[in-house]
Amino acid sequence: MSSPVMHSAHHAPTGFIRRYIFSLDHKVIGIQYYFLAVFSVFLGMALSVLMRFHMVYPDAKVSFFEKLWPTGAPGGIMTPELYLSLMTMHGTIMVFFVLTTAPQSGFGNYFLPIQIGAEDMAFPVLNMLSFWTTFLALIVMVAAFFVPGGPPLAGWTAYPPLSAVGPLSGPGEGLGQTFWIISIAIFCGASLMGAINFIATTIDLRARGLSMMRMPLTCWSWFVTAILGLLGFAVLLAAGVLLLLDRLAGTSFFLPAGLMVNDQILNHKGGSPLLWQHLFWFFGHPEVYIAILPGMGVASQLLATFSRKPIFGYRAMVYAILGIGFLGFFVWGHHMFMSGMNPYSAFAFSILTMSIGVPSAIKTFNWIGTLWGGRIQFTTAMLFALGFVSLFVTGGISGIFLGQPALDLYFHDTYFVVGHFHMIMGVAAIFGMFAGTFYWFPKVTGRFMNETLGKIHFYLTFIGVYCIFTPMHFLGISGNPRRYADFTNFDFMGKLMPIHTFMTHAAIGTMVVQFIFLFNLFWSIKKGKPAPINPWNATTLEWTIPSPPPFDNFAGKHPVVNHGPYEYSVPGAPKDYIMQSDPA
Amino acid sequence: MLLGPVVWVLTLVICYFFLGHYWWFPPPISQHGQAYDAQFTATLWVTGIIFFLAQIALGYVIIKFRDRGGTARYSHGNNVLEVVWTSATAVLFIGLVLAGTRIWAAVHFEEAPADALKIEVMAKQFAWSFRYPGPDGKFGKTDLKQVNDQGGNPFGIDDKDPAGKDDITSASIKVPAGRPVELIMRSRDVIHNFFVRELRLKQDIVPGMEIPFHFQADQVGTYEVPCSELCGLGHHQMRTTLEVMAPADFQKWLQEQAAQK
Numbered sequence: 041m042s043s044p045v046m047h048s049a050h051h052a053p054t055g056f057i058r059r060y061i062f063s064l065d066h067k068v069i070g071i072q073y074y075f076l077a078v079f080s081v082f083l084g085m086a087l088s089v090l091m092r093f094h095m096v097y098p099d100a101k102v103s104f105f106e107k108l109w110p111t112g113a114p115g116g117i118m119t120p121e122l123y124l125s126l127m128t129m130h131g132t133i134m135v136f137f138v139l140t141t142a143p144q145s146g147f148g149n150y151f152l153p154i155q156i157g158a159e160d161m162a163f164p165v166l167n168m169l170s171f172w173t174t175f176l177a178l179i180v181m182v183a184a185f186f187v188p189g190g191p192p193l194a195g196w197t198a199y200p201p202l203s204a205v206g207p208l209s210g211p212g213e214g215l216g217q218t219f220w221i222i223s224i225a226i227f228c229g230a231s232l233m234g235a236i237n238f239i240a241t242t243i244d245l246r247a248r249g250l251s252m253m254r255m256p257l258t259c260w261s262w263f264v265t266a267i268l269g270l271l272g273f274a275v276l277l278a279a280g281v282l283l284l285l286d287r288l289a290g291t292s293f294f295l296p297a298g299l300m301v302n303d304q305i306l307n308h309k310g311g312s313p314l315l316w317q318h319l320f321w322f323f324g325h326p327e328v329y330i331a332i333l334p335g336m337g338v339a340s341q342l343l344a345t346f347s348r349k350p351i352f353g354y355r356a357m358v359y360a361i362l363g364i365g366f367l368g369f370f371v372w373g374h375h376m377f378m379s380g381m382n383p384y385s386a387f388a389f390s391i392l393t394m395s396i397g398v399p400s401a402i403k404t405f406n407w408i409g410t411l412w413g414g415r416i417q418f419t420t421a422m423l424f425a426l427g428f429v430s431l432f433v434t435g436g437i438s439g440i441f442l443g444q445p446a447l448d449l450y451f452h453d454t455y456f457v458v459g460h461f462h463m464i465m466g467v468a469a470i471f472g473m474f475a476g477t478f479y480w481f482p483k484v485t486g487r488f489m490n491e492t493l494g495k496i497h498f499y500l501t502f503i504g505v506y507c508i509f510t511p512m513h514f515l516g517i518s519g520n521p522r523r524y525a526d527f528t529n530f531d532f533m534g535k536l537m538p539i540h541t542f543m544t545h546a547a548i549g550t551m552v553v554q555f556i557f558l559f560n561l562f563w564s565i566k567k568g569k570p571a572p573i574n575p576w577n578a579t580t581l582e583w584t585i586p587s588p589p590p591f592d593n594f595a596g597k598h599p600v601v602n603h604g605p606y607e608y609s610v611p612g613a614p615k616d617y618i619m620q621s622d623p624a
Numbered sequence: 625m626l627l628g629p630v631v632w633v634l635t636l637v638i639c640y641f642f643l644g645h646y647w648w649f650p651p652p653i654s655q656h657g658q659a660y661d662a663q664f665t666a667t668l669w670v671t672g673i674i675f676f677l678a679q680i681a682l683g684y685v686i687i688k689f690r691d692r693g694g695t696a697r698y699s700h701g702n703n704v705l706e707v708v709w710t711s712a713t714a715v716l717f718i719g720l721v722l723a724g725t726r727i728w729a730a731v732h733f734e735e736a737p738a739d740a741l742k743i744e745v746m747a748k749q750f751a752w753s754f755r756y757p758g759p760d761g762k763f764g765k766t767d768l769k770q771v772n773d774q775g776g777n778p779f780g781i782d783d784k785d786p787a788g789k790d791d792i793t794s795a796s797i798k799v800p801a802g803r804p805v806e807l808i809m810r811s812r813d814v815i816h817n818f819f820v821r822e823l824r825l826k827q828d829i830v831p832g833m834e835i836p837f838h839f840q841a842d843q844v845g846t847y848e849v850p851c852s853e854l855c856g857l858g859h860h861q862m863r864t865t866l867e868v869m870a871p872a873d874f875q876k877w878l879q880e881q882a883a884q885k
Contacts, residue, residue: 064829081646121857195854201831202814202856209749209814210856296832300768301813302749311831313815353701378817380830383732387725394717401713402706404678409705411685413697418690423627426686430631433678434638437671440717446663446724449731450649451699452854499630506634512645521852524860530848531819532650539647580825609696616695 052591062172065084065591066166069171070150071484076175077142077473080133082558083182085551087130092544094118096537098526108145111211112190120525121211121325128212129185131196132220136227137178140327143334144269145170145234147476149263150484154582155256155622157247157599159592162240166233173230180223184216192217195523197324200294200316201301204286208301218287221280228277231269238266239368240341247581247621249601253358254620256580256605257351260358261337265330267419271369272326279319286311318380321372331465333361335428335472336403342425342475343407345578347414348616350606352406360399360406367396377445378452386445393443400436404429415609415616419576420494424475427502427602428468435507438513453523456516458459459509467505474498477561486587487568490560497556504550511539579619580605628686635679642672653822653843653868656730660824665722670716726785731825736806736838743797745809746779747816747829750858752849753778756792760881764788771812792881800874801844809835817853821865826852841868 051071053059063069093100098118105113105122112122133200149167153160161167184191193212194203198220207214242263246255255263282293286308294316295308351357373381373389407429416422438460441447451457481489518536520527527533574583580587581599602624609616652658654780662792744755744763751773757763762784771780781788799805809818811829818837819826822845827837851862 081865119857120860124854124857124859193857199815199854202826203852205813298768299813299831300748300771303773304770312832314833348691348696350698350700352699353703353706356701356706378826378828380828380833380835383728386732389729390721391718394721395714397717398710400713402710405706405709406701408678408681408685409701411682411689413699414685414689415691415694415696416686416689418625418627426627426682430634430679430682433675433682437675440671440720441667442662444663444667444721444724446660446727446731447667449728449826450660450821452826453819499626502627502630503634506638510638510641514641517649518647519650519819519850521819521850523854525857526860529861529863530850532848533850536647611698 057230062168064160064168066149066153066161066164066167067589069167070146072095072171073141073149073174074146075170076178077138077146077559078558079475080137080141081470082554084130084134084138085502085554087126087133089547089551090118090126091123091130092547094123095526096541096544097526098528109190121193122190123525124195125191125212125216126522128195128220129181129191130208132181132224134466135196135327135331136224137181139331139465140231141174142473143338143469143476144238144265144330145174146335147258147338147473147480148238148265150263151480151582152241152259153245154512154585154589154593155259155580156242156250157581157594157601158241158245159594161237162244163237167237170230170233170237171556173226175235177223177227177230180219180226184219184223187215187219189214189216192220197320198282198283198316200286200313201299203297204283204294205301205306207289208304218284220286221284225277225280225284228273228280231273232277233267235270235273238262239270241436242266247599247601250620253355254601254604256335256337257340257354257357257361259338260361261333264361265333268326268330268333268365268368272323272330275319276323279316279323282319283316313524314376314379317376317426318372321375322369324375325372326365326368328461328465329364331469332472333364335469335475336361336432338472338476338479339407339425339428340403340410340478341580342421342430343410344606344608345479345576346417346419346422347411348417348426348608349410349414350604350608352409352412353402354606356402356602357406360402363399364396367392367399371396374443377448386426390443390445394440397436397440397443400432404436405431419478420489420491420498421475423477423495423498424471424478427498428471428475431463431468431505431507434510435468437459449518451516453521454516455512455520455522458522459512459516462509462512463570467509474557478584479576481568482571483582483587483589485565485568486571487564488571489564489568493556493560497553497560500553500556501550504546504553507546508543508550511543515539535552577615577617579603579607579617580618586620625690626686628683631679631686635676635683636677639672639676642668643689649824650822653841653845653847654824654839655842656727656839657822657824659727659730663727663754666723667720670720731838736836737804740804740806740838741799742806742808743799744779745797745807745818745829746812747809747818747851747855747862748778748812749814749856750851750862751778752795752797752862752864754794754797755779756794756881758790758792758876758885760787760790762787764791788880790885792878792885796824796865796867797849798869798874798877799841800871801868802840802842803871804838804840806836806838809837814855815853816851816855816862818849819852820847820849822847823866841866844868844870
């Protein structure tokens with residue numbers, strides 16, 4: 041029962057640098073990750089609005105485009121290569137620096153130790169290193185915007201040969217692509233550090249009485265997500281090194297013989313572009329579960345809290361998280377149905393892909409089951425959790441089409457795919473982050489966020505994202521390919537422009553609405569209504585300590601857990617909730 | 625509580641647009657296309673009903689179980705329900721993919737019929753080229769060093785190989801209706817993808833691989849072909865057409881091309 045962390049918990053840190061910059065405190069590190077994600081999401085959103093603008097007004101002259109990108113937008117008109125670069129950076133920044141940071145390393149870092157009754161993570165120094173390494177990765181990624189040639193244009197998936205032969209294959213494929221790979225490799229290192237920390241902490245530092253099957257579902261999701269990260273990011277790192285070698289050292293891991301790019305015959309031999317896809321998606325599929333599992337944990341936590349009911353089927357929910365995590369390693373080929381890989385393996389991957397739909401469905405049914413018979417309180421946090429369920433259903437459902445290779449014969453690389461992953465990652469996962477923010481803000485700051493602003497932001501965003509991303513499915517059914525800078529070269533796409541225009545307007549409007557959230561977040565830190573230490577009458581351990589918590593969380597005490605995580609409305613109990621550390 | 629009706633309205637609007645087929649597939653031009661559409665429709669009904677019921681249920685619980693005082697029902701779940709809805713989901717999802725396997729098998733497990741018309745496809749940044757074997761029925765060897773796009777030799781047909789002398793090169797692909805066609809797909813530089821909406825078919829074209837792909841088009845017409853794998857700055861301009869011709873017209877075209885050599 042000894043804590044590896046005990047020796048560092050004897051005294052609170054002093055000095056500005058030690059307290060706020062190179063802090064070893066998991067709470068400070070969690071906040072650092074969170075704000076890194078907030079910065080990244082606004083950057084990623086700005087890129088997406090530029091993209092949507094260009095798709096609908098490809099010939100528009102915008103003078104500030106020329107100021108920012110003189111070669112990419114001469115005369116203020118965005119070139120297709122600039123569009124593709126913005127698209128590449130949009131996807132990369134959102135997937136890595138938003139969805140792989142805040143849900144896991146932001147909320148998880150802050151609340152995993154507290155929810156299991158620990159003073160800090162198992163390895164506080166490693167924790168600090170993991171944040172600053174992530175920060176370094178972000179610096180390198182942003183630097184890719186400013187290097188000669190500009191940012192890469194091969195998409196966040198960086199398929200070779202496009203990404204492997206250097207500037208021959210397109211602008212941005214020189215230094216920009218190299219910086220991209222280096223940034224991702226650094227990010228992999230940071231993620232591996234974080235994953236080790238989360239796993240060790242969960243296994244080793246749980247309070248007395250907190251068995252695994254008494255852990256809040258947030259802790260389960262952070263734990264399984266960390267395992268996915270450990271195994272997945274290791275492979276991505278290897279792939280990135282191989283790609284860098286192909287680009288810089290003349291190797292041919294991904295490059296076959298007989299290449300003639302831009303009229304130049306290349307001297308490579310023996311490599312396979314498909315190898316990159318296997319390696320990338322072996323990481324890439326677990327990655328999307330890394331992006332969504334923490335949000336599912338938060339949804340479960342909030343639905344129980346604000347329905348005043350235990351989660352429906354806690355055991356099934358745990359098995360579903362484990363099932364999603366485990367099966368998630370065996371479905372990567374569904375990103376490659378059309379790739380030229382063996383069609384028999386496509387069949388195998390599709391059976392496994394459909395199987396993953398089963399634990400996801402279990403979770404959805406159980407969320408609705410949790411609400412059934414409840415006493416639902418519509419705080420902003422709860423609204424976002426409910427919105428998460430709706431968006432998860434919508435986004436997940438389109439996966440049933442894409443998981444069938446027979447149907448993928450049409451839908452691969454169309455907007456149907458873009459709609460699917462945006463609904464699930466670009467919205468449901470983000471709603472998980474919003475929900476967590478409103479829920480835990482009172483614990484972190486001792487103040488509430490403003491509920492009126494929160495509700496306005498919620499409703500406008502909820503309707504806004506449905507308006508942006510549902511029409512993409514109709515574009516996909518019409519056969520509109522993805523990653524097109526504009527749609528002016530094809531007759532059949534001309535008829536689809538009204539949909540694109542509608543989506544662009546919805547995107548601009550929804551982006552503007554996000555500033556309500558940003559204002560609410562910063563304003564409430566200083567001016568929010570003061571909150572008691574357990575404003576939601578919730579049961580988990582974070583609600584037993586002061587807001588904000590002392591540097592070692594439990595002020596030297598070791599909580600003992602006697603109850604499960606969601607004992608709400610227990611018949612015969614004096615209150616409608618029993619805290620986990622209440623007497624047995 | 626307002627969220628309940630909001631979810632219902634969004635659900636109804638979405639269902640309305642899906643049922644109304646406002647922006648939809650173009651009509652299919654092959655038997656594969658018809659089989660595809662049947663599988664899509666089956667999937668749409670299954671998922672549509674699940675989507676509808678799940679969202680309506682969500683809206684319903686939001687409205688019915690809003691806090692009006694009283695006590696919530698203390699329950700940790702219901703194992704029977706879990707087993708029932710888990711099994712139902714598994715049967716439906718796996719059933720769907722098994723039903724579609726016949727379609728996938730017909731495209732990819734079976735080889736092209738022996739009498740299929742062979743056409744070579746060559747994709748490069750940012751144009752398509754197609755090659756027919758000509759009257760001798762044989763494709764000439766190719767040599768990368770003899771590639772000459774401006775001079776009309778995108779395939780790099782080797783001028784030392786007599787079999788290549790009568791090969792017909794075209795920037796668009798023409799096929800006879802009602803006859804199986806086998807494409808042999810190659811790329812010179814990066815990954816591209818050949819997609820014809822009306823055929824309901826697409827295939828990545830990967831450098832270093834020669835990928836066979838067969839289909840049969842039954843309806844005369846001209847159909848746009850958009851490259852469907854990101855290939856660089858000209859990806860959105862990489863267009864060609866598939867022209868399906870009456871067999872007699874196709875023969876005439878072939879003969880005209882041969883005569884010009």
